[in-house]
Amino acid sequence: MSETNAEVLDLSDMHYNLTVAQRLEIKRLHGVIDQLQRIGQFGAANDPLNTGMPPPRVKPGQPAQVAPVASLCVTPRAIGLT
16 A cells, blocks of 8 residues: 555544544533533523513614613713813
8 A cells, every 4th residue: 555545544534533523522512401401591691681571662774772862972062171
């Protein structure tokens, strides 16, 4: 067998073994996820609050933000620069 063929065979064996190892790791991680889901659902910091109020309606073409309150805006005049 030539040196090139031996190198190709070694590389294919290495990639096969890496694939097997990754599949085992994925299977293990799915087991961890299943176990954590059985423990409980604790939510996340960015989960929406369940306040019982419907979400605000936004008309098509209307930005989803409210207009700034003028008294809270920092302007040069507000901080005495003009």
